[in-house]
Structure formats: C-alpha cells, structure tokens
Amino acid sequence: MRATRPPQAVQPLRLPIFPTPLKSGAGFKPEHLDAILADSRKVGFFEVHAENYMGEGGAPLAMLERLRADYPIFLHGVAMSIGGEGPLDREHLARFKRLVRRYEPQVVSEHLAWSTHDTAFYNDLLPVPYTRAVLKRVVRHIDEVQHTLGRTLLLENPSTYVTFNDCEMGEIEFIREVARRTGCGLLLDVNNVFVSATNHGFSPESYLADFPLHLVCEIHLAGHATEADDEGKPLLIDAHDRPVSSEVWALYGQVIATLGPTPTLIEWDNDVPEWAVLKAEADAADAILAAHATDAHPDLRHAG
Amino acid sequence: MITTRRVFSAAILASAVTAAVSSLSVAPAAADDGKEKCYGVAMAGKNDCAAGAGTTCAGTSKVDFQGNSWKYVDKGTCTSMMLDGDRKGSLEPLTRDIPA
Amino acid sequence: MPVERSVEAAFAAGLLDPSVSVPVQVKGQTPRRYAVYRNNVTVGLVRALEANFPAIRRLLGEAYFAGLARQFVQDYPPRSPLLFHYGANFPAHLAAQDDLAAYPYLADVARLEQLWRQAYHAADAPTLAPEELAGLDEAAMADLRLTPHPAFALLASPYAVHAIFTANRAAGAAVADPARPEWVMLTRPRFDVIVKPIPKGAHGFFSALASGVTLAEAAEQGFACDDSFDLAAAIRLMVEAGAFQSLSLRATP
Numbered sequence: 001m002r003a004t005r006p007p008q009a010v011q012p013l014r015l016p017i018f019p020t021p022l023k024s025g026a027g028f029k030p031e032h033l034d035a036i037l038a039d040s041r042k043v044g045f046f047e048v049h050a051e052n053y054m055g056e057g058g059a060p061l062a063m064l065e066r067l068r069a070d071y072p073i074f075l076h077g078v079a080m081s082i083g084g085e086g087p088l089d090r091e092h093l094a095r096f097k098r099l100v101r102r103y104e105p106q107v108v109s110e111h112l113a114w115s116t117h118d119t120a121f122y123n124d125l126l127p128v129p130y131t132r133a134v135l136k137r138v139v140r141h142i143d144e145v146q147h148t149l150g151r152t153l154l155l156e157n158p159s160t161y162v163t164f165n166d167c168e169m170g171e172i173e174f175i176r177e178v179a180r181r182t183g184c185g186l187l188l189d190v191n192n193v194f195v196s197a198t199n200h201g202f203s204p205e206s207y208l209a210d211f212p213l214h215l216v217c218e219i220h221l222a223g224h225a226t227e228a229d230d231e232g233k234p235l236l237i238d239a240h241d242r243p244v245s246s247e248v249w250a251l252y253g254q255v256i257a258t259l260g261p262t263p264t265l266i267e268w269d270n271d272v273p274e275w276a277v278l279k280a281e282a283d284a285a286d287a288i289l290a291a292h293a294t295d296a297h298p299d300l301r302h303a304g
Numbered sequence: 305m306i307t308t309r310r311v312f313s314a315a316i317l318a319s320a321v322t323a324a325v326s327s328l329s330v331a332p333a334a335a336d337d338g339k340e341k342c343y344g345v346a347m348a349g350k351n352d353c354a355a356g357a358g359t360t361c362a363g364t365s366k367v368d369f370q371g372n373s374w375k376y377v378d379k380g381t382c383t384s385m386m387l388d389g390d391r392k393g394s395l396e397p398l399t400r401d402i403p404a
Numbered sequence: 405m406p407v408e409r410s411v412e413a414a415f416a417a418g419l420l421d422p423s424v425s426v427p428v429q430v431k432g433q434t435p436r437r438y439a440v441y442r443n444n445v446t447v448g449l450v451r452a453l454e455a456n457f458p459a460i461r462r463l464l465g466e467a468y469f470a471g472l473a474r475q476f477v478q479d480y481p482p483r484s485p486l487l488f489h490y491g492a493n494f495p496a497h498l499a500a501q502d503d504l505a506a507y508p509y510l511a512d513v514a515r516l517e518q519l520w521r522q523a524y525h526a527a528d529a530p531t532l533a534p535e536e537l538a539g540l541d542e543a544a545m546a547d548l549r550l551t552p553h554p555a556f557a558l559l560a561s562p563y564a565v566h567a568i569f570t571a572n573r574a575a576g577a578a579v580a581d582p583a584r585p586e587w588v589m590l591t592r593p594r595f596d597v598i599v600k601p602i603p604k605g606a607h608g609f610f611s612a613l614a615s616g617v618t619l620a621e622a623a624e625q626g627f628a629c630d631d632s633f634d635l636a637a638a639i640r641l642m643v644e645a646g647a648f649q650s651l652s653l654r655a656t657p
Contacts, residue, residue, distance in 0.1 A: 057525070117413065121481065124363070161363075237364070318545045
C-alpha cells in the first residue's frame with residue numbers, strides 16, 4: 001500500500017519498522033500512557049495530532065518517542081488548512097516535516113477543510129465549497145505537502161453542517177478528482193459520512209457506494225452528538241465525545257465487507273474516558289475486521 | 305568609559321563556587337524523576353504533565369451562550385482572597401516551597 | 405467599491421462575531437447550522453485559554469473566566485496552531501480590565517502560567533554538572549560565563565505571584581497577603597517544570613548571568629539588588645535547579 005509503506009531511508013533508521021496494522025488503533029491521549037504501557041494486549045497503532053507535538057522538546061515529545069518504540073504511529077494534521085484560500089504556512093509545513101523525520105510515522109493524513117484565514121487560526125475544520133477554483137488550490141496545496149514531506153498524504157472526507165450555493169460538483173467527485181490529480185490516498189471517516197448524510201439529507205449507503213474505496217488506506221470512527229437544526233430536524237455534531245453509534249458501526253461493517261481489513265482509528269477527543277473504555281471501542285472494530293479478514297476484494301487492494 | 309569594578313576577586317568567586325558545589329551531596333536536578341512521573345502512575349490526576357491547550361478535529365456539543373452579562377458573575381477565589389480572608393484550608397502547601 | 409469578498413472571508417467574518425449575519429453563500433442561510441461552526445470555534449478557543457491559564461480560571465471563577473476569555477478570543481484569535489502558546493498577550497489583557505483593578509496580581513500570575521508552558525515545551529538540553537564548576541582553576545573564575553538552559557526563565561513581581569500560582573494550580577488555600585514582592589525562577593532539567601521562589605539578590609544575579617556577563621559582574625549585580633545576597637547559596641540553587649546548561653571562559657562576550 002502506497003501510503004503505509006515504510007518511509008524512504010534518508011537517514012539510517014533507528015526506529016522499529018512495523019507492517020501495516022490491519023487492526024484498530026486509538027487516538028493517543030497522554031493521560032492514557034501508563035495504562036497503555038501496562039496493557040498486555042496491544043492495539044494496532046496510535047494516532048496523534050501533529051500540532052500537539054510541535055513544541056521544541058520536553059514531555060510530549062518524550063512520550064511520543066516512548067510510544068513509537070512499541071507501536072506504529074499515524075500522524076494526523078489538523079491545521080494545515082489545505083482547503084484555505086491563502087498559501088500554506090511554510091513554517092508549519094517545516095515543523096510537520098521535522099515530525100515526520102523524527103518519528104517516521106506509518107501514515108500521514110490531513111483534512112479537506114480550512115482552519116486559518118488571513119492570520120487567524122480558528123481551531124476548527126471549516127467547510128470548503130466544491131468548485132473548480134477550490135479544487136485547483138487544494139490540489140496545489142496537497143502537491144506542496146507531498147513534495148515537502150516526501151510522503152503520500154491521506155486526505156480525510158469532512159463532516160459538514162452547511163453547504164454552499166455555488167457548488168460545481170459533489171463532494172465525492174471533488175475528492176476523486178483531488179486524488180486523481182495529486183496521487184494522494186484517502187482516509188475515510190465513516191462517522192463524518194453519517195453526520196454529513198444526516199445533516200444534508202442524503203443516503204450514507206449511496207455515498208459509500210460512490211466513494212473511491214480503492215484509495216482508502218485508513219478509516220476513522222467516532223461518536224457524534226445530536227442537536228436540532230433551524231427546522232427542528234436532527235443536526236449531528238461530530239463531537240468525538242461518546243461511543244461510536246450503532247448506525248456508524250453498521251456502515252463500517254459494510255465498508256469492511258467490501259474493502260477488507262483496513263487500519264481503523266477510534267477517535268475520542270472530548271470527555272475522554274479511561275483507557276479501558278476507548279480500548280473496548282477498538283476491540284469492537286477489531287471484531288468486525290476479524291470477521292471480514294478473508295473478504296478483501298482483490299480489485300480493491302491497490303498495489304504500491 | 306565605564307570600567308566594571310571587580311569587587312569580587314577570583315579567590316572569593318572560587319570559594320563561593322567550592323562551597324556551593326561541595327554542599328551538593330546528591331546529583332543535581334537532571335535526574336530521571338520527571339520521566340518517571342510522566343510515565344508512571346503518579347502522573348494521573350496531577351498537572352505536572354499537562355501540556356496546556358491542544359488542537360481539535362472534533363466539534364463540540366457544549367453550547368456557548370453569547371450573552372454579555374458575564375461582567376457581573378461570580379469572581380472565583382479572587383474575592384475570597386481579598387475580601388473574606390477566608391482561608392479555605394491550610395497554608396502549609398504555600399509555605400513548604402519556600403527555601404530554608 | 406470594495407472587491408467582493410470570497411466565501412472564506414465571508415465565512416470567517418462571523419465566526420467570532422455574533423453580530424455578523426450568516427454568509428449569503430451558505431445554502432438556505434441557516435443560522436443554527438452556521439452557529440455550529442461559531443460555537444465550535446468559540447468554545448474550542450475558550451477551552452484552549454482555560455487549559456493554558458488554569459490558575460487564572462480558578463481565581464476568576466468559571467463563568468467570569470469564560471466571559472473574559474470569549475472577549476479575548478474575539479479580539480485576539482490565535483495566529484498559530486500551536487495552541488499551547490496561545491494567550492501570550494492574555495496577561496496584558498487582564499491588566500487592562502477596569503473591573504479587575506482590585507486584583508492587580510492577576511497579570512503576573514498569568515505571566516507565570518505562560519512562562520510555565522514555555523518551559524514545559526522548551527528544547528531539551530543537558531544541565532550544568534557541579535563537576536564542571538568544581539574543576540575550574542581559581543584564575544579562570546573571573547571570566548566565567550554561563551549559558552542558560554532553554555527552559556530557564558525568571559519573573560519578578562510586586563505580588564506574591566508564586567504563592568498565588570501554587571495555590572491555584574491545585575485546589576490550594578487562599579493567599580492571605582498577595583501584596584508582597586516575590587522573585588521566581590523556572591527550570592526544567594528533564595520533563596517536570598520547577599517553579600521556585602528565590603531571593604531578590606539571586607534574581608538579580610541569575611538575570612545578569614543569563615544576559616551573558618561574567619560571574620564576577622553578575623555577583624556584583626546580586627549585591628546591588630540586595631545587601632544580604634548569598635553568592636554561594638545562589639550558585640548552589642542554580643546548579644541544583646538546572647538553570648544553566650554550559651559554561652565558557654572568555655574575557656569578552
């Protein structure tokens with residue numbers, strides 16, 4: 001798999017090389033480190049937000065280094081603002097590159113979203129209109145990221161609460177075209193699909209049937225909250241603050257039945273529970289992965 | 305031109321350094337305690353390893369009410385510190401950090 | 405006529421300003437839907453300040469802090485995604501609040517919280533070993549200079565900033581007499597930040613040493629600050645706490 005092969009050896013490797021974990025993993029929270037190291041049953045991998053490890057030194061980097069000795073690390077950027085109209089922040093990209101060099105992550109991913117406008121960083125994944133002009137700049141930004149890092153990037157589908165008037169194509173057409181032009185891989189967030197489908201009234205099953213699954217190298221699962229929109233209809237919030245919903249588990253099962261075992265992350269970022277609770281979610285994903293261990297559709301397993 | 309007054313002779317400096325260093329009976333602070341604490345059980349519930357704010361890729365279900373009435377709400381421990389003089393507990397945690 | 409604003413500019417304009425209406429480019433101009441983004445951004449950044457200034461939050465109380473923080477994020481949204489550095493001008497913002505004039509120590513407590521995080525995330529470096537000092541010739545002493553450790557910082561305050569900081573980072577007791585001066589040193593030999601109240605003379609001595617002057621000149625500065633300055637005790641303190649990383653012997657900087 002393109003996106004999960006070991007990094008090019010620009011310097012002698014001093015970190016263990018792991019095979020692609022066709023298992024579940026968890027979003028790493030520093031408060032879980034003791035429990036993780038004491039746990040005799042290992043998860044497949046840990047994923048971290050790149051930005052939280054961009055300090056100069058100290059405990060965060062030491063903790064990540066400790067974790068990296070035992071586990072594959074997936075590096076997930078949340079602030080590159082790939083969908084933004086301004087140029088990429090070169091300093092930020094350079095910091096990202098230092099992390100890739102230092103920790104040799106198994107997977108590097110980012111979002112189809114923007115988070116910076118002018119000089120303000122909003123710390124949220126804000127939506128992009130699906131137009132040809134936006135497509136062009138997203139392609140330009142991903143090219144720059146992949147060229148700078150020397151790595152294939154996985155792009156994650158967003159969860160959205162609004163749509164725009166002047167869209168020139170659908171989300172899947174947009175994502176498919178970005179992948180075609182940049183050669184990037186895809187990170188399929190099944191909860192995001194369910195959240196957006198509910199919020200905008202489309203069928204998540206149809207979305208997944210159209211989605212270019214052959215480019216998917218990682219899956220995200222998370223819990224969402226339910227609010228009401230302007231007309232009193234359900235408005236789902238991608239809150240990552242509770243267990244994965246039964247609807248999302250069902251969709252995930254369908255995806256894995258088609259795609260075969262794929263690294264799957266459980267995200268839990270607000271009201272973070274103790275490690276055992278998060279681990280139980282990862283176990284639930286593993287049960288589905290194991291049930292479909294032999295289901296890999298040969299046409300969908302793209303070669304590297 | 306200002307000339308620095310060498311009030312301190314090399315001998316005085318050397319004796320101060322010697323006194324300081326010889327009184328350090330144990331290894332200085334560069335021990336592994338911090339690592340142990342961050343990797344050890346002691347970390348849980350303590351703020352020693354709290355890094356400050358992190359990024360998020362999630363939304364929130366907590367609603368922030370955009371009111372402007374915040375200027376008149378409760379002022380936390382500031383008020384008790386200045387007005388009540390109400391010491392909610394012992395002063396021991398405050399004094400034990402002061403070097404002897 | 406101004407150029408028509410981009411979708412992104414229109415979308416960004418209302419994220420932190422509730423008086424701005426939903427961007428016209430948003431389909432259906434649905435306020436509750438756009439409000440999800442407003443809420444995510446506002447709550448997310450207010451939480452970032454809460455995480456960065458826990459002592460200030462406790463001092464002000466949750467509701468008052470949230471209101472003040474909301475105003476701050478509207479006026480000064482972060483300019484970097486490294487949120488653990490967010491709020492560098494929050495201390496000055498606190499100092500400028502008329503409502504808080506009765507609590508003049510707040511800004512310095514916030515400065516100490518900011519310094520704490522900078523120390524926590526500072527680069528790793530070795531600390532000066534006592535043997536390095538012990539091995540020096542007496543003749544070399546006058547030209548001795550020290551390089552501060554990356555995590556080293558000092559704070560001088562007319563208020564009991566260390567006592568208030570310590571009491572409010574955990575659930576400590578109220579500080580009875582905040583209006584007394586304190587001098588504070590921050591170090592981080594490995595991973596844990598050490599916040600230590602130090603004597604006035606030691607503050608002057610370390611401050612001078614960190615600026616690159618010789619040991620002799622710094623010692624002079626220590627005495628200039630405080631007649632009762634104890635040079636040997638200060639040297640011991642700095643070595644123990646890991647304030648400096650290396651030494652050099654040169655007559656001029």
